[in-house]
Amino acid sequence: MTGFIRGVFRFRRGPWEMLATILIALGVFMLMQPFMMWAYTYSFITTLVGTVMFIIVSHFPE
Amino acid sequence: MERVASATPSPIAHSVRGLSDRAIAWVFVAPTIFLLLAINIFPLIWTIQLSFTNYKANRIGREVKNVGLRNYERILTDTDIWLNMQATAHFLFWTIALQVLIGFALAWLINKKFKGNDLWTTIIVLPMMLSPAVVGNFWKFLYQPQIGLFNYIISFFTGVEPSSFQMLGQVNLAPWSIVIVDTWMWTPFVMLICLAGLRSIPDYIYEAAEIDRASKWRQFWTITVPMVMPFLMLAVLFRGIENFKMFDLVVQLTGGGPGSTTELTSINLKREAFEKWRTGYASAYAIILFVTVFGLASIYVKALNKVKER
Amino acid sequence: MSSFSVTDTSSRTKRIAGTLVIVYALITMLPLVWIGATGFKSPADAISYPPKVVFSPTLEGYVNLFTTRTRQTQEYLQNNPPTNWADEIVRQYDMVIVGPSKFGERFLNSVIIGFGSTFLSIFLGTLAAYAFSRFKIPLADDLLFFILSTRMMPPIAVAIPIFLMYRNLGLSDTHLGMILLYTAVNISLAVWLLKGFIDEIPREYEEAALIDGYTRFQAFYKVVLPQAATGIASTAIFCLIFAWNEYAFAVLLTSATAQTAPPFIPTIIGIGGLDWPAVAAGATLFLLPVMIFTIMLRKHLLRGITFGAVRK
Numbered sequence: 001m002t003g004f005i006r007g008v009f010r011f012r013r014g015p016w017e018m019l020a021t022i023l024i025a026l027g028v029f030m031l032m033q034p035f036m037m038w039a040y041t042y043s044f045i046t047t048l049v050g051t052v053m054f055i056i057v058s059h060f061p062e
Numbered sequence: 063m064e065r066v067a068s069a070t071p072s073p074i075a076h077s078v079r080g081l082s083d084r085a086i087a088w089v090f091v092a093p094t095i096f097l098l099l100a101i102n103i104f105p106l107i108w109t110i111q112l113s114f115t116n117y118k119a120n121r122i123g124r125e126v127k128n129v130g131l132r133n134y135e136r137i138l139t140d141t142d143i144w145l146n147m148q149a150t151a152h153f154l155f156w157t158i159a160l161q162v163l164i165g166f167a168l169a170w171l172i173n174k175k176f177k178g179n180d181l182w183t184t185i186i187v188l189p190m191m192l193s194p195a196v197v198g199n200f201w202k203f204l205y206q207p208q209i210g211l212f213n214y215i216i217s218f219f220t221g222v223e224p225s226s227f228q229m230l231g232q233v234n235l236a237p238w239s240i241v242i243v244d245t246w247m248w249t250p251f252v253m254l255i256c257l258a259g260l261r262s263i264p265d266y267i268y269e270a271a272e273i274d275r276a277s278k279w280r281q282f283w284t285i286t287v288p289m290v291m292p293f294l295m296l297a298v299l300f301r302g303i304e305n306f307k308m309f310d311l312v313v314q315l316t317g318g319g320p321g322s323t324t325e326l327t328s329i330n331l332k333r334e335a336f337e338k339w340r341t342g343y344a345s346a347y348a349i350i351l352f353v354t355v356f357g358l359a360s361i362y363v364k365a366l367n368k369v370k371e372r
Numbered sequence: 373m374s375s376f377s378v379t380d381t382s383s384r385t386k387r388i389a390g391t392l393v394i395v396y397a398l399i400t401m402l403p404l405v406w407i408g409a410t411g412f413k414s415p416a417d418a419i420s421y422p423p424k425v426v427f428s429p430t431l432e433g434y435v436n437l438f439t440t441r442t443r444q445t446q447e448y449l450q451n452n453p454p455t456n457w458a459d460e461i462v463r464q465y466d467m468v469i470v471g472p473s474k475f476g477e478r479f480l481n482s483v484i485i486g487f488g489s490t491f492l493s494i495f496l497g498t499l500a501a502y503a504f505s506r507f508k509i510p511l512a513d514d515l516l517f518f519i520l521s522t523r524m525m526p527p528i529a530v531a532i533p534i535f536l537m538y539r540n541l542g543l544s545d546t547h548l549g550m551i552l553l554y555t556a557v558n559i560s561l562a563v564w565l566l567k568g569f570i571d572e573i574p575r576e577y578e579e580a581a582l583i584d585g586y587t588r589f590q591a592f593y594k595v596v597l598p599q600a601a602t603g604i605a606s607t608a609i610f611c612l613i614f615a616w617n618e619y620a621f622a623v624l625l626t627s628a629t630a631q632t633a634p635p636f637i638p639t640i641i642g643i644g645g646l647d648w649p650a651v652a653a654g655a656t657l658f659l660l661p662v663m664i665f666t667i668m669l670r671k672h673l674l675r676g677i678t679f680g681a682v683r684k
Contacts, residue, residue, distance in 0.1 A: 017364065020360075021361050021364070024357035024358065024360070024361060025361075027354070027357065028354055028357065028358065031147055031354060032147045032148060032150060032151035032154070033148075033151070034148045034151070037139075037141070037144065040138065040144045040147065041138045041139055042138075043138075044134070044138055044350050044353065044354075047353055047354050047357050048353050050357055051353055051356055051357040051360065054357070054360045054361075055360070058360075058513075083507055083588060084507070086503070086507070086588050086589065087503045087506075087507035087508075087509055088503075089499075090499040090500055090502060090503035091499075091500050091503045091504070091509060091515075093496050093499065093500075094496045094497065094499070094500040094519070094559055094563065095500075095515070097496065097552070097555065097556055097559065098518070098519065098522055098556060098559065098560075100556075101534070101552060101553060101556035102522040102525070102530070102556055104533075104537075105530060105532075105533030105534055105537060106525075106530075106533070108533040108536070108537070109529070109532060109533045112532075112533070119532075119535070119536060164396075168393060168396060171389040171390075171392055171393050172389070172393055174381045174385055174386050174389035174390075175381070175386070176386040176387065176389050176390035176393070177386070177390065178390070179390070179393070180670075182390075182393050182394055182397045183670075184666070184667055184670050185397045185400070185401060186393070186396065186397050186400055187666065187670070187673060188400070188401075188404065188663055188666055189400060189403075189404070190677075191613055191617075191662050191663070191665075191666045192617065192659050192662055192663075193616065193617035193619065193634050193658065193659065193662070194617065194619065195617075195619035195623075195634040195635070195637075195638065196617075196633075196634055196637050196638070196655050196658055196659065197403075197655075197659075199637065199638035199651065199655075200403065200406075200407050200651070200652065200655055201403065203410070203646075203648055203651075203652075204403060204406065208421045209418075209419045209420065209421050209423060210423070211402075211403075211406055211423050214422055214423050224421075224422070246400065246403070250400075251677060254673065254674050254677065255674070255677075255678060255682060257674075258674055258682040293682070296678065296681065296682075300678075303524055306526075307526035307527065307528070307529075309526075309527060309528055309619075309620045310619035310620055310634075314619075314638055328526055328527075328528045328620075331526075331528045331529065332528050332624070335528065335531070335532050336531075336535075336624060341532060341536075344532055345532055345533075347529075348526070348528070348529030348530075348532055349529075351526050351529050352525060352526065352529050355524050355525065355526055356521055356524070356525075358524075359520070359521050359524040360517070360521075362524075363517055363520060366678075366679065366681045369678075369681050369682060370681050
């Protein structure tokens with residue numbers, strides 16, 4: 001866990017990619033879940049942020 | 063190979079003859095990039111631009127107004143589209159669950175290397191390579207009450223009257239009819255990838271576990287499952303992406319009906335774009351689907367590289 | 373294999389595993405066998421209840437698939453005896469053959485567009501794959517991801533701007549338009565697969581050729597290409613199968629001249645609804661080549677469907 005936090009602050013690729021992956025997965029879940037309308041409404045922006053983040057952080061050093 | 067030693071020109075000499083490596087690299091890559099820019103990227107940018115307008119492709123003279131984010135706002139607060147998303151989710155969840163279960167079981171059985179397993183694997187794989195539209199259309203025939211083979215087989219095993227249920231016509235059955243056909247078609251895909259995963263596990267790991275007196279059950283959960291997992295992830299992501307944009311099979315089978323119970327997002331989008339001709343609105347819809355697929359695709363490529371390193 | 377191995381499975385386990393797999397395979401084959409069988413049924417047999425497993429085969433479905441027919445008066449039928457076996461089959465419904473159907477044309481379109489786009493994607497894909505495999509290209513990973521992601525786009529989403537673009541350029545419902553479109557979709561698969569195949573060819577071969585006095589291009593042409601022949605052939609079959617099976621673009625962007633078989637087959641109408649034997653006959657003719665190719669491909673199948681990630 002501390003390694004993860006350190007990785008985040010040093011802009012390492014691994015943990016940031018993990019964060020982006022979680023955001024994308026969350027966005028996709030929000031898009032298709034049958035429970036809350038507001039989650040559906042904000043799903044697109046979540047996925048978009050996750051995807052853009054993924055593209056950026058894949059250029060961070062390992 | 064014999065002439066290698068006889069003539070050894072300096073590297074400068076062969077870059078003078080003909081093009082330099084750098085130039086060749088660009089000459090080789092450029093046509094591909096150009097084609098993709100023209101047929102994929104330019105249209106994508108155009109779609110983004112259209113998604114902020116109220117353009118209608120069937121009315122050419124009409125004034126095009128910029129509506130800002132209105133299209134996105136309307137789609138993301140529309141409960142009908144939300145229901146289409148849920149229909150897609152039902153389809154996604156059950157096809158993936160069934161395909162992973164059956165596919166993994168089949169791979170595990172085939173990996174027992176019984177006599178003739180190659181032949182039967184090839185036969186099982188056939189449906190996956192066929193045209194979904196043509197096959198989907200024929201499944202419609204199999205699903206007919208009375209004359210269809212499917213209902214007849216179900217009635218043979220359960221005793222239910224074959225004409226008493228309609229797989230494609232009933233609201234409660236139609237979502238399952240598309241799950242069944244997709245599972246029939248794509249289980250072999252998951253099976254093949256699982257099989258590759260199983261075959262990548264070296265024998266000595268099991269031998270070591272055997273020496274440690276680990277039970278077969280324990281071996282399965284501590285060796286087989288974790289080692290196959292990266293492969294399984296690959297299969298799940300790929301099926302997820304493919305089924306999220308599912309169109310041909312389902313449009314032929316149910317056309318989205320009855321009502322809109324099997325109206326997956328792509329079918330809904332087709333209706334908006336090519337039947338109601340709300341091009342601007344449909345473009346925003348397309349961008350939402352596209353970003354979702356693009357996000358999943360980037361996770362997929364990550365999983366792909368993980369498997370490649372193995 | 374060592375003489376004694378703990379991972380060897382007993383013959384009993386093998387038998388059980390084999391039986392289960394064979395049962396699944398037979399169930400899987402059932403719809404395909406049914407398509408084949410329905411093609412040889414008469415329309416009445418095809419829609420009988422309960423479904424007929426035993427029936428007297430007829431070529432009616434195939435005749436209906438390839439011809440257009442019209443009803444004639446008894447007088448006409450008596451004055452004009454049937455000229456061939458196909459005519460004879462049609463006569464039992466008081467009909468005569470008046471000409472060929474559109475099926476042949478649509479099938480030919482599938483062939484033209486399939487082979488055209490396959491040739492183009494293999495040609496461009498091999499060049500690009502070689503460059504990605506052998507040279508340092510700036511941002512190579514991003515470019516490769518970009519190439520792959522184009523394959524993942526939902527066809528309906530892409531079809532909206534393509535439809536507008538083709539309308540402006542006059543490419544809608546043309547062979548060229550469809551060939552370019554399918555090439556654009558297939559090229560990602562071609563580049564990824566072929567890069568894998570070329571990566572496996574040792575660089576030493578080319579380096580030896582370069583030292584020998586070959587230019588880069590000659591080395592590519594005379595050393596790398598022959599080595600990659602198997603890979604190129606299997607990639608080509610994958611591209612061909614994709615173009616052959618594609619439906620979404622075909623149904624949205626073509627209607628007459630360039631329409632391929634998949635959007636056409638489900639619309640073959642007979643008396644009172646779809647003419648199922650003719651549909652099944654068309655489906656059989658359309659699916660059979662792919663089945664044969666799949667059996668030929670079986671060693672490369674896994675590699676093709678995973679974009680070269682799993683090499684077996």
